[in-house]
Each structure stands twice: as structure tokens, then as C-alpha cells.
Amino acid sequence: MKLALKLLFRELRNGDVMTLALAMVLSVATVTGISLFIDRLQASFELQSATLLAADGVVRSSKKLPNEWQLKADESGLNTANRAWFSTMVFTEAGLQLSQVSAVTKAYPLRGEYLIDTQLFGTGFVSDRGPAAGEVWVSSRLASLLEVEIGDDIQIGEADFRVTSYLVRDPGSSASAFAIAPRAVINWQDLDKTQVIQPGSRVRYALLMAGDADLLQEMQEWVTPKLNENQQWRSPRAGGRGIGATINRAESFLLLAGTLAVVMAGVAMALASNRYVKRHLAQVAVMKTLGATPKKIASILTWQLVSIFIFGSLVGLLLGWSVQAFIAYSLEALLSTALPEPGLGKIWLGVLTGFTSLVAFCLPLMTRLLTVSPLSVLQPMGRLEGKTLLLYVFGFIGMFALMVIYTKGFLLPILMVLSILIVSVLVAGIGFVLFKLGRQFTSGATSGWQIGLAALHRRLQSNLFQLLVFTLIIMLVLILTGVRSNLISDWQSQLPEGAANHYLFNIQQEDVARLQGMMSTLEIEESDWYPMVLGRVTQINQKGADELFGKGKEKPEMMSRELNLTWTDTLGVDNEILEGVFNPLENGFSIESKAAEEANVELGDEITLLIGGREYTQKVTSIRRVDWSSMRPNFYLILPKTILSDFPTNYITSVHVANEHKQAFYQGMSDYPTVSLLNVGDLIGQIQLIIAQVSQAIQLLLGFIVASGALVLVASIRASLDERLEEGALLRTLGASKSLIQQAMLVEFGFLGVFAGFIAALAAEACLFGLQVYLFELSASFHPMLWLLGPVLGFVIVTSIGLFAGRSVLKVAPMRMLQAL
Amino acid sequence: MSDSKAIAIRTENLVHTVNTSAGDLSILKGIDMEIKEGESVAIVGASGSGKSTLLGLIAGLDVCSQGEAYIYDAALSRLDEEQRAKLRGQYVGFVFQSFHLLPSLSALENVMLPAELSGDLKAREKAEGFLKQVGLSHRVGHYPRQLSGGEQQRVAIARAFASAPKILFADEPTGNLDAETGNVISDLIFDLNRSLGTTLVMVTHDATLAKRCERQLIMSAGRLSEAE
Ligand SMILES: Nc1ncnc2c1ncn2[C@@H]1O[C@H](COP(=O)(O)OP(=O)(O)OP(=O)(O)O)[C@@H](O)[C@H]1O
Numbered sequence A: 001m002k003l004a005l006k007l008l009f010r011e012l013r014n015g016d017v018m019t020l021a022l023a024m025v026l027s028v029a030t031v032t033g034i035s036l037f038i039d040r041l042q043a044s045f046e047l048q049s050a051t052l053l054a055a056d057g058v059v060r061s062s063k064k065l066p067n068e069w070q071l072k073a074d075e076s077g078l079n080t081a082n083r084a085w086f087s088t089m090v091f092t093e094a095g096l097q098l099s100q101v102s103a104v105t106k107a108y109p110l111r112g113e114y115l116i117d118t119q120l121f122g123t124g125f126v127s128d129r130g131p132a133a134g135e136v137w138v139s140s141r142l143a144s145l146l147e148v149e150i151g152d153d154i155q156i157g158e159a160d161f162r163v164t165s166y167l168v169r170d171p172g173s174s175a176s177a178f179a180i181a182p183r184a185v186i187n188w189q190d191l192d193k194t195q196v197i198q199p200g201s202r203v204r205y206a207l208l209m210a211g212d213a214d215l216l217q218e219m220q221e222w223v224t225p226k227l228n229e230n231q232q233w234r235s236p237r238a239g240g241r242g243i244g245a246t247i248n249r250a251e252s253f254l255l256l257a258g259t260l261a262v263v264m265a266g267v268a269m270a271l272a273s274n275r276y277v278k279r280h281l282a283q284v285a286v287m288k289t290l291g292a293t294p295k296k297i298a299s300i301l302t303w304q305l306v307s308i309f310i311f312g313s314l315v316g317l318l319l320g321w322s323v324q325a326f327i328a329y330s331l332e333a334l335l336s337t338a339l340p341e342p343g344l345g346k347i348w349l350g351v352l353t354g355f356t357s358l359v360a361f362c363l364p365l366m367t368r369l370l371t372v373s374p375l376s377v378l379q380p381m382g383r384l385e386g387k388t389l390l391l392y393v394f395g396f397i398g399m400f401a402l403m404v405i406y407t408k409g410f411l412l413p414i415l416m417v418l419s420i421l422i423v424s425v426l427v428a429g430i431g432f433v434l435f436k437l438g439r440q441f442t443s444g445a446t447s448g449w450q451i452g453l454a455a456l457h458r459r460l461q462s463n464l465f466q467l468l469v470f471t472l473i474i475m476l477v478l479i480l481t482g483v484r485s486n487l488i489s490d491w492q493s494q495l496p497e498g499a500a501n502h503y504l505f506n507i508q509q510e511d512v513a514r515l516q517g518m519m520s521t522l523e524i525e526e527s528d529w530y531p532m533v534l535g536r537v538t539q540i541n542q543k544g545a546d547e548l549f550g551k552g553k554e555k556p557e558m559m560s561r562e563l564n565l566t567w568t569d570t571l572g573v574d575n576e577i578l579e580g581v582f583n584p585l586e587n588g589f590s591i592e593s594k595a596a597e598e599a600n601v602e603l604g605d606e607i608t609l610l611i612g613g614r615e616y617t618q619k620v621t622s623i624r625r626v627d628w629s630s631m632r633p634n635f636y637l638i639l640p641k642t643i644l645s646d647f648p649t650n651y652i653t654s655v656h657v658a659n660e661h662k663q664a665f666y667q668g669m670s671d672y673p674t675v676s677l678l679n680v681g682d683l684i685g686q687i688q689l690i691i692a693q694v695s696q697a698i699q700l701l702l703g704f705i706v707a708s709g710a711l712v713l714v715a716s717i718r719a720s721l722d723e724r725l726e727e728g729a730l731l732r733t734l735g736a737s738k739s740l741i742q743q744a745m746l747v748e749f750g751f752l753g754v755f756a757g758f759i760a761a762l763a764a765e766a767c768l769f770g771l772q773v774y775l776f777e778l779s780a781s782f783h784p785m786l787w788l789l790g791p792v793l794g795f796v797i798v799t800s801i802g803l804f805a806g807r808s809v810l811k812v813a814p815m816r817m818l819q820a821l
Numbered sequence B: 001m002s003d004s005k006a007i008a009i010r011t012e013n014l015v016h017t018v019n020t021s022a023g024d025l026s027i028l029k030g031i032d033m034e035i036k037e038g039e040s041v042a043i044v045g046a047s048g049s050g051k052s053t054l055l056g057l058i059a060g061l062d063v064c065s066q067g068e069a070y071i072y073d074a075a076l077s078r079l080d081e082e083q084r085a086k087l088r089g090q091y092v093g094f095v096f097q098s099f100h101l102l103p104s105l106s107a108l109e110n111v112m113l114p115a116e117l118s119g120d121l122k123a124r125e126k127a128e129g130f131l132k133q134v135g136l137s138h139r140v141g142h143y144p145r146q147l148s149g150g151e152q153q154r155v156a157i158a159r160a161f162a163s164a165p166k167i168l169f170a171d172e173p174t175g176n177l178d179a180e181t182g183n184v185i186s187d188l189i190f191d192l193n194r195s196l197g198t199t200l201v202m203v204t205h206d207a208t209l210a211k212r213c214e215r216q217l218i219m220s221a222g223r224l225s226e227a228e
């Protein structure tokens, strides 16, 4: 072992071991950094969703929940809380008002916080407890409707309560979490006193739970079979359409891109160990003649690999951890929210990556050292060749396995391998022709151009390989830059400064003009006004949900709740017809594409709607794609005008209210007691947080990819270093000046770089198209910057690293090199 | 020659054939020989005649295709690689044409290497002694690239003798050196050979060097014959 480490340390100076160790550090760090960061991102998202739910898991019911469920949850060690909510009349001496009232136990909310204020229409501060017994918190809206202030009494059902705070945010009321509706919160103990809970009254109950994920899982498995049709289990991620889906997609994209960084690092490792092995074949053969047994050699090699592994993983883990910690820290400063700490459970992924890389890229080469015959010391050196086929096979299997582990599936890895293959063929084809042409046009060795182009041609195979590697790296850098700027600009264009942050619905026809007046005096921007009715999809092609999807099975969202339905004569800009024709004046429904997919609805299918006790059955005549992140009112179903005209028209619109206008706006809205108001500002904040997080993660990736790319470049130049040294020495002894050789190297690397950048831009454009359209569901766009950035980046990076790694060719005196040979 | 001396090396119909892309190549075509303990033997012959191959086979670096080679009655092809390696470490020393020092180890460390490989704890003292014997005690800490060819070969000789081998194999030990340095090196080898009683088997192109050996064997197209 001492000998092994001594040999290893002495080798550090030589660069190959260093390259190997650095490559190892990089791949471990990349994967660790990404997985930890995504872990935090996910955790932060889940925490935010949990805040909306006020718990990690909730059972909801329209009847009082069995006591034993609560007991079971308490016993298993979960935190629990209860909530009941109902609509009822709230009275004061001045009048009465229909309100949403909820009663909560002391522990509520388990996740998230109440925001309350002592000022009417204030922005609120956090309260760590709910109302005490005898207290009521009322929303500013309700207070102004009832004309009560803090300290006044109000009556709910048969009980009297004292108003102690204005309620700003009520966590856990799901979709209406932000609704600034007339609402009130009381203590659970006072629920019975109100006597509103009578047989037939519509009260909803929730048992809220929070705690360890495993315990919760256990609880869910225990409860689920006991649920009847009026009871549901809810988790933060369920219904994770929109944002949740975006995060998932971003995650697989990031990990996949990370895989490429790992592959690059792996290639660097393979190149380094190949050179290491080549240079050590003779040495190991000598050691064998000196009596080193195969066991001894194996143990020396094992010790060396193990120490590289330990060093690489430790430093890599540390680096990966620090980088993600740094990014999270900078995000905190940016967004004034702390991301949850990363779970250390994901660390094994980094270690596994390091181990797999070592096994896949180094071990097959290293075994060559075990099998080298000691007799070879008596033979000329030329006969010592490494086995390369085995290396490719092992390397491929190892990397593929990692990709499958990262993406938890085969589809993306296969796609990735295929696209690398396509790029390879492209690079090989174009490169081959170009190198040949370059050679044809120049002959002789009088200028740097000629020598450089000749060198490209001479090392055709290894240069094509380098070209491929550079192309892939530059391509990835371009794609990531493209995705990053795309995501950001796209989301920003959808969520511009003035993106709607409030929805107004239940607006009566006669209020529309007055409201518009108020908006314009407050300089509030509003979207289109859509007429709206509530309705339920009861049948598709004359079949009910049970028949279509099985009794007790999960129904598509479209059939599981009341839908907002509208009519319009022009589609919003965020709607795009995918199939069929949208004609508002003819019979037929227009359906949103995701909803259609979920419910297996196709063009021409018949949908039966129940609206206000009347049934309508019509064909689907168009399928629309809707951009839900636009924050404008949008609808699963758009009806023909004929149906809507049967009902009194209610309108919905969305507005952007600037912070400084909020108070005035809310006060103004108190003149419209029947209009419901939904504040989605928090939701927008959440989306913006995710954009910032994802774009930071991309930046992190970019850094790692550029670093591993640089390492591959260094390793691949070192792989041809011996040959280059020999050539350089020869040229110098023949009278070539230092600057001529430098010029030749500049031509060689510059050509490689520019060319790689060009193909990379081509491939990146294609990939971006695919990613935009299929993965991120954005509209396709052309990126002229890529075409400039690619070749420039390629030239700068490849030549500077190339000249750096090959500097010894210039530095070493020709005399010394001949001796060393 | 007295018969009382043990036989250090013996071969019986040694045949060696290698597979090449151009078909099987027969390098050694049946070689029978005996080398007694303490003898010095030169193997001469044209380039490509198979000298190095023979040397490697009788030193246990590889296994012959047919026949058998013995070192002190140990049939080499019946040992496994593990055992052959141990045998090399204990009984055999090498000096090569191109020195073959490990570049990442200093002169001293190179000489210590065989002892370290066999787990000898007094490696250092012994190594220093041998470096002194070859006249390099002032260069112990230098790396091979800081030494001239002749100096490197002296380190290699110190390394070869460091494990107190019974047999020293040398493949053109002076082939990469100028005549004068070559003489110094060959003097060194013969001196150590005599003082330690080592058996010496040397491949060489140098006729004068060959003459200094007690016996000369001539290799020609894979067959061996004794010189007059
Ligand atoms: N592993 C091998 N594969 C193919 N050919 C081999 C192998 N080993 C030896 N040879 C061939 O066998 C022949 C004898 O090789 P060897 O090295 O023993 O010759 P030599 O007598 O030592 O020559 P020189 O004096 O030039 O060193 C040569 O033609 C060589 O090319």
C-alpha cells in the first residue's frame, strides 16, 4: 500500500492521475450538486404546496370524520389538526351577510401561517396561532360589509364572538386560499355553540396531518380503503398540474444535461487512464521482472484506484454540496425565502456516479496492466497496445446505467444515445470531408496554416473524436443558454410586470360598467370580460364517469368538480386551436387539450353538461391548447352562445393591482358584496421563484459542463502529447521557429473549435426546437445568437485550452526531447 | 569444467511460436542447453534470430509453447504466474538495453524496489550499499531523467544485484552506451558476477564483450549452437 501511494503521488506531477482525479471530482460534484439542488427545489415546492393545504396530508369529508382516524394519526406520531367550514349568515346589529366560516383547532395550520392585521385592508403579519375561544377573525371584506371593527361583537348562528383581528390570508382553503371573500375564522371549541351544524346543513370537515413522510404514507394506506365517496385524501402534489409538471420536466432535463457532463468527465477519465496505462505498461512489466506477483500488482492498482475514488468522491461531494449551497444562498438573498435544507439521502447518487465512472472508464484499461507480459520489456515498445473495444463497451454500459438511474426510465437515455449518435455521424461525415479538403488545398510545411491543417489530417481519427466531444460540449452549453434565456424571457413575457394578480368573478351584468370605471380611475389594467356559468360534465358519449373510468376509480378532473364555463366570440391570445374549427356561433363545445387527453375525449365525441338543472349534449368541435401560466381567465370548455344565453350572465375578468393600489382597490370592492375576488399574487410569486431556481440550476450545470469539457480537451491533447512532442522536436530541429509551431497549433485548435461550434449551433437549434415545443410547451423560435456564439465560444475555449495543454511542446528544448524519447 | 557444480539453467527441446496477424511465427525451433552455476555465458547472433525471446523464456518471463525450461530443476511452465514472479524476485536479476528504471522513483527507490516488492524491511541500507558499489552514492536522490545513460545503467545494475540473484540476465547491457561507458558497465557486471558468484547470461552484439564470457552460444534462425 505504501508503495502504491508513493507511486501514485509521484504520478501527480505527470498530469494523468491529476486529470483522472479531477474528472472524478467533477462528475461526483455535478451529480451531487444537481441532485441536492433539485431536492431542495422539490422540497421547497412541496412545502409551498403544503402551505396551500395547511398540512402534508388531509382527509376531507362532507360528514364528521370517525374519531378512530384521528386517534390512529395521533398514535402513529403525526401532528394533527381539525377544520370545519360552512356557509352561514353572520349577524350584527347593522345587518347580516352570508359568509364562509371555518372553525379550527389549536394546532391549525400545520403548514403555512395565518396572516392577520389590525388595520382594515392591511397587508398582514404572521400569526402563529388561530383565534382563541370566543374570538373571531373576519376578513376586511366581511368587516366592511357588516360595518364592524376590532372590538365589536358579531353573531354566528346562536353564539356571539368578539372581532379581534382582520384576516388577511387563510391557509388551507385550497383554491380559494387567496379569496378575499367575506369570511371568518373561529375556534373549534366554539363550533357546537353556534348550533349551525344541524342534520342537512352543508358542513365540510378536514382532518389535517403533518410529519414524517413514511408515517404519512402508512396513514394514507390505512385510510384510503376506508374512504367513502364523500371522503377524499389530499396530498400537496396531487393535482400538481402546471407548476408541479414544470418542475418535473425541468428536473429530468437538468439531470439529463448533467448526465452529459458526467459522460464528458468519464471520457476525460478514459483518456487519462489510457495514457496512464500506455505509459505504465513497460513499468509494470519491469516490476514483474523484479518479482512483483500478479497479486502484488493487482493490490497496488486497487489501492491506487481506491484512493482516487475516495479522494474524488470526498472532494466531489464537498464541491457539489458547496456549489448548491452557494446557489441556494444567493437565491435566498434574491427572493428573501430560505430553501429547505437538502436531504442527504441523495448523496449516494454522486458516490455511485464516481464509482461507476471509475469501473466503466478506468478498470477495463487498468486490467491491461495486469495482463502485460514481462517478456515485453525485451521487445521494442511499439508492440504495447491498449485494448479499446472493451473500454467502449464498458463505458457505454456504465453511462447508460447511470442515465437510467438518473431519469428513472429508459426513454430519455435512449433518446439521448440516439441523438449523440446522430451528432456523431454528422460530425464524422462533415469533419472527414473538411479535413481532407483542408489537406488538399495546402501542401508543404512552410506556414503555420499548412502544418496545422496537415496535423488535423494526420491525426484524423483522434481529431474527429475531439471534434465530437467539443461539439457535444458546445452544443450543451448553447442548449442550456438557450433554454435558460428562453424560459426566463418566455415566462417573463407571460408574466410581465402587469400580469394579472387578481381574478374577479360573479360579476353581474349591471356592475360591469361601474367596475370598469373604478379600474380606470385606479389605473388598473383588466383582461377581457368573460361571461361565465357553472356546470358539471355528467357524461361523455352518453356514458357516466363510473362506466368510463370504473367505479371508485379516480375520475378526470373535468368530471370530478363543477367547471367554469364560458362563451366568447374571439379566443384569447393564449389559446391555440389544435384540432377542429372554433366557431362560436354554431353548436358544439371547444375543449382544452389536456383536459381532453385526461378524459380520453376526441374531436366529435359528445359531452353532456348539466347547467342549472338543464342538460345539454353536444359534439366536441375543436380542441384548444391553453397556456395556463398566462394568468388570464381560461376555461376547459367553451360553449356556443346559444346555451349561455339561457342563463343570467355573470362575468369573470382578471386584473393587475399594483401594491400601492391594493388598499384602495379592496376598499372599492367592498361596494360589490356579491363579486368574488381571488388573489393569485402568491401563485405568481411561486412561479417566479421556480423560474429563478431553475435558471440558477442551469447556471450551475453550465459551469460543470464547461469544466468537464475543458478537462476532456486537456486529456485528449495530453493523449496526443507524446506524438506532438516528437513532432515539435522534429520540426524545431529542422529549423522551425517557436512561433511557427505555435501558429500551427493555433490553426489546428482554432479550426477544431470554430468547426465544433458551428455544428454545435446547428444541433443545438434542432434540440431547442424539440425542447421548446415538446418538453416546455413553448412556441418555437429561431436563435441567431447561437450561430454567432457557437463558433466564437468554440474558438476561444478550444484554442486557449489547447495552447495551454500543449504548451510543453513549445517550451521544451528540441535537444532534451530527443533524449527523452 | 567440474561436474560438481549444480545446473542453474536447462532447456529441453524449447520451442516458441507466436500468433501474428500474418499467421503463426516460429521464433525458437527446439533448443537444448545447460548452464552451470557461476558460469558466464554470452548469446550472440543476428538481429531477429530470437536471442531476447530465449533469454525471456529461460528467465521465466513467459512460458514456451513446447518443451521445457528449468531454473534449478523448477519446470517453469508448470509454475503459475504467481510462483514464477516469486522465483524471479528471489533467483533472477535483469539488466536491459534501455535501462528500464521507473521514472517516478529516485535512484535509491529504484534499487529498493525489488526488496520492497518482496517485503524486505532492510531494503534501504542494502540499496545504499549497492549504489555505493556502482559508484553512485552521491546521486541517490536523483531521478532517472537527471542521470546520464551510463549512470542509469549503473543504477539498473545495482537494482539487479540488490535482490542477491543466483542468475543475472542481461540483454545488450551496453547497447545504448558509447564504447567507453560500455566498458565501465561491463567491468561492473563482471566484477559483481565474480565476487558474488552469480551465474551470468548475456545477450550481446559486442564481440569483445562476448569473448569475456566463459562460453559463447550462437543463435541462428531459432536454433542454438556452441561456438567452437
Ligand atoms: N510477441 C511477438 N509477436 C510477434 N513477433 C514477435 C514477438 N516476439 C518476438 N517476435 C519476433 O521474433 C523474432 C525474434 O525476436 P527477438 O526479439 O528474440 O530477436 P533478437 O534476436 O533479440 O533481435 P535483436 O538483436 O534485434 O534484439 C523477431 O523477428 C521478432 O519480430
Ligand SMILES: [Mg+2]
Pocket (backbone or CB within 6 Å): A378, B051, B052, B053, B171
Ligand atoms: Mg533482442
